[in-house]
Amino acid sequence: MSSAQDMSSTGGTGEAEDDLQAPARLRALTSWQANKVSTVGARMTVRHMPLTARADFAVLAALEEYGPLSQADLGRRLGLDRNDVSGIVKRLESGGHVDRRADPEDRRRNVVTVNRAGLHYLDEIQSHADQAQAELLAGLDADERRQLHALLEKTLGAHGHEPA
Numbered sequence: 001m002s003s004a005q006d007m008s009s010t011g012g013t014g015e016a017e018d019d020l021q022a023p024a025r026l027r028a029l030t031s032w033q034a035n036k037v038s039t040v041g042a043r044m045t046v047r048h049m050p051l052t053a054r055a056d057f058a059v060l061a062a063l064e065e066y067g068p069l070s071q072a073d074l075g076r077r078l079g080l081d082r083n084d085v086s087g088i089v090k091r092l093e094s095g096g097h098v099d100r101r102a103d104p105e106d107r108r109r110n111v112v113t114v115n116r117a118g119l120h121y122l123d124e125i126q127s128h129a130d131q132a133q134a135e136l137l138a139g140l141d142a143d144e145r146r147q148l149h150a151l152l153e154k155t156l157g158a159h160g161h162e163p164a
């Protein structure tokens with residue numbers, strides 16, 4: 001059975017594979033396979049971390065990597081609506097994970113900085129994300145995982161997305 005067939009099989013329902021299998025032409029599309037893997041990965045991520053932790057992870061990772069950012073810049077970097085960023089930052093601030101202050105250059109903007117507690121929380125969330133990734137990629141050895149990551153990075157890069 002091919003990996004495409006594996007991904008389109010019963011999905012744990014116990015029904016016969018032939019009854020649920022997508023057409024071969026569809027299974028042959030890399031974009032279809034990537035979408036299915038994304039869906040499976042999202043389900044695994046949900047099992048390991050709640051929705052709020054996923055949003056927190058993205059914001060904290062951006063602050064760790066890029067340093068203090070305005071809420072607007074966080075939204076642009078992460079592809080999130082500014083209202084969503086505001087809610088995430090408020091939650092992280094009330095949890096003691098980030099510090100928010102007015103931008104000295106433009107008092108209308110807030111600058112957000114991750115603090116020590118936020119970095120600790122980021123490490124906790126990372127361990128949950130790592131568990132989900134390990135579960136998703138369980139069928140691949142370490143070298144295959146690196147190859148897959150490199151190929152996905154190359155594909156995204158060819159379409160204007162910066163490398164991970």
